[in-house]
Amino acid sequence: MAAPSYGLIATFETAPEIYHAAEQVRDAGYKNWDVIAPCPLHGLDKAMGLKRSIVPRISLAGGLTGFCTGMSLIWWTGASDYKLIVGGKPLFSPMFAFPVSYELTILFTAFATIIGMFVVNGLPRHYHPVLKYDQIKRGMDDAFFIVIEARDPRFNLANTTALLAKAGGKSIKELEA
Amino acid sequence: MSTPANSTAAPAGKALTIGLIGLAVTALAALLAPEKHGVALSYLVGVSYWTAIAIGMLLMILIHHITDASWSVVIRRQWEHGLAAFKWLFVLFLPLLILAWIKPGFVWPWMDKTYVLHGHGTVGTDILYLKKEGFLNIYTFTIMTLVFFAAWVWLSARLRKASFTQDSDGDVQWTYKNRFNSAIGLPIAALTLTFAAIYWIKSLEYHWFSTMYGVWFFANCARGALCGGVLIMVWLLNRGDYKGIINTNHFHSIGMLMLAFTVFWAYVTFSQYFLIWNANVPEETFWYNLRELNHDGSTNQWWYVGLVILFGHFVVPFCALLSYRFKVTPHIIRRIAYWTLAIILIDLCYNILPALKDEHGDSLPFLSLNLLWVLTSVIGVGGVCIWAYLKSFPTTKLIPIRDPRVGESLTHHE
Numbered sequence: 001m002a003a004p005s006y007g008l009i010a011t012f013e014t015a016p017e018i019y020h021a022a023e024q025v026r027d028a029g030y031k032n033w034d035v036i037a038p039c040p041l042h043g044l045d046k047a048m049g050l051k052r053s054i055v056p057r058i059s060l061a062g063g064l065t066g067f068c069t070g071m072s073l074i075w076w077t078g079a080s081d082y083k084l085i086v087g088g089k090p091l092f093s094p095m096f097a098f099p100v101s102y103e104l105t106i107l108f109t110a111f112a113t114i115i116g117m118f119v120v121n122g123l124p125r126h127y128h129p130v131l132k133y134d135q136i137k138r139g140m141d142d143a144f145f146i147v148i149e150a151r152d153p154r155f156n157l158a159n160t161t162a163l164l165a166k167a168g169g170k171s172i173k174e175l176e177a
Numbered sequence: 178m179s180t181p182a183n184s185t186a187a188p189a190g191k192a193l194t195i196g197l198i199g200l201a202v203t204a205l206a207a208l209l210a211p212e213k214h215g216v217a218l219s220y221l222v223g224v225s226y227w228t229a230i231a232i233g234m235l236l237m238i239l240i241h242h243i244t245d246a247s248w249s250v251v252i253r254r255q256w257e258h259g260l261a262a263f264k265w266l267f268v269l270f271l272p273l274l275i276l277a278w279i280k281p282g283f284v285w286p287w288m289d290k291t292y293v294l295h296g297h298g299t300v301g302t303d304i305l306y307l308k309k310e311g312f313l314n315i316y317t318f319t320i321m322t323l324v325f326f327a328a329w330v331w332l333s334a335r336l337r338k339a340s341f342t343q344d345s346d347g348d349v350q351w352t353y354k355n356r357f358n359s360a361i362g363l364p365i366a367a368l369t370l371t372f373a374a375i376y377w378i379k380s381l382e383y384h385w386f387s388t389m390y391g392v393w394f395f396a397n398c399a400r401g402a403l404c405g406g407v408l409i410m411v412w413l414l415n416r417g418d419y420k421g422i423i424n425t426n427h428f429h430s431i432g433m434l435m436l437a438f439t440v441f442w443a444y445v446t447f448s449q450y451f452l453i454w455n456a457n458v459p460e461e462t463f464w465y466n467l468r469e470l471n472h473d474g475s476t477n478q479w480w481y482v483g484l485v486i487l488f489g490h491f492v493v494p495f496c497a498l499l500s501y502r503f504k505v506t507p508h509i510i511r512r513i514a515y516w517t518l519a520i521i522l523i524d525l526c527y528n529i530l531p532a533l534k535d536e537h538g539d540s541l542p543f544l545s546l547n548l549l550w551v552l553t554s555v556i557g558v559g560g561v562c563i564w565a566y567l568k569s570f571p572t573t574k575l576i577p578i579r580d581p582r583v584g585e586s587l588t589h590h591e
Contacts, residue, residue, distance in 0.1 A: 042590045
């Protein structure tokens with residue numbers, strides 16, 4: 001084929017079929033591939049060999065940044081840049097810096113979580129090659145698909161087609177990039 | 178899934194024996210020890226510790242029903258067995274109540290109007306007592322304590338009966354009944370646990386003011402019950418009873434609640450400290466001064482206990498419970514539960530034991546013989562509570578098999 005190919009798409013009719021097919025693709029060592037399903041399938045993440053999301057780590061980093069920002073903000077404004085005694089208290093104490101720090105911990109955690117999630121899942125996305133597939137709307141209704149991308153190092157048109165066929169995939173098509 | 182009638186008979190007997198030995202040693206100490214006041218307050222620590230855990234279990238069941246929760250159905254039954262301890266906790270509280278009548282002022286100083294306060298007269302001439310006399314007197318104390326236990330025993334009996342009966346007839350009306358019980362039970366539980374904390378613990382320093390006190394106690398109750406729940410889950414999983422019943426997600430869910438209540442406890446406890454620190458009013462700060470400084474300004478042992486509580490009750494469990502892996506690995510979350518239960522005990526010691534003072538009005542140190550009596554009291558009362566739980570355990574099914582949401586609970590997922 002002359003036109004660059006995005007990858008291969010295969011159709012599966014039932015949830016158990018897609019589940020076992022996903023296990024075979026996982027065991028074949030593919031990395032750049034995905035499942036399209038009209039409903040959440042519990043346990044599919046394991047069948048696909050997906051690890052837990054890294055978003056919690058991004059959240060933690062955001063939280064720590066927020067806490068340190070709060071503490072240093074209160075220290076810098078009250079005890080360094082413009083020394084000011086308020087209510088007979090010390091210039092700096094973690095005690096009164098704590099409410100601010102913990103508010104900023106929450107705020108920065110929330111930002112990091114939302115932004116981290118969008119970065120990791122790649123949304124919003126206005127175009128995806130599978131949208132050109134004429135049957136793709138069935139993926140919101142009654143069909144399941146496996147898409148294996150051509151950029152996967154293990155991708156090989158003949159072998160990958162054979163794998164999808166062996167896994168029970170119907171109407172295996174090549175997708176335009 | 179069956180529970181052979183005798184599967185818990187041996188451990189129950191063992192728990193009761195250990196409990197009775199603990200109580201006997203505490204009683205002997207109360208009669209023979211030179212510092213009897215310390216023994217009495219240590220016993221108060223022991224009773225309030227286990228009462229807090231039982232109240233927490235009551236709260237968990239009430240919250241379960243009022244929110245129509247599904248994931249916790251298979252765990253709820255174990256909390257229901259835990260409620261069997263309330264009537265025994267009442268029996269174990271009686272010595273303190275009797276002591277209040279035969280030796281007023283021995284445990285709670287305000288019960289004796291001739292009690293000499295450090296530095297300013299007697300309780301009977303103390304304006305701060307006289308203004309509070311309508312609330313703080315031995316009659317209201319006695320009646321309220323009876324009301325607390327009556328409310329807890331009554332609520333427990335209603336919740337247990339509805340849940341246990343549903344096992345045999347499968348009638349959904351028992352679920353609705355328990356939802357009703359929870360709607361009336363939640364305010365009752367909230368008020369009784371708040372006043373119990375005020376009468377039993379906070380009134381040891383009746384000069385003090387804190388609107389956070391009941392909430393602080395509530396946070397410990399909830400944390401204690403969640404940790405107790407985790408210990409029971411891991412125990413039943415290892416024993417084989419829970420095999421195929423609970424999965425990773427049950428641990429994840431209960432671990433998330435533990436994390437939430439860790440933050441809640443920290444929020445409440447910090448607020449109490451921060452507002453008093455910031456306002457810097459002597460009527461309030463003295464309570465923390467007792468727990469930080471001696472009269473000559475030197476740091477006392479309770480300052481370090483406070484730091485242990487800050488790090489041990491918040492920082493350590495908070496960081497540990499952030500991890501998904503720690504929450505879902507039974508032997509790790511069990512370790513966190515043991516740790517938290519130990520610090521709850523230290524938190525109660527921190528709130529109760531500094532009421533023991535020397536001739537200068539300084540709190541007696543944390544490291545003392547009293548810790549031994551705290552230990553014997555906790556083992557004594559705990560043995561009886563665990564015996565009550567284990568005795569209730571074989572009387573019903575392991576899980577509420579005909580609860581309308583048991584299917585959802587068995588297949589609980591993220």
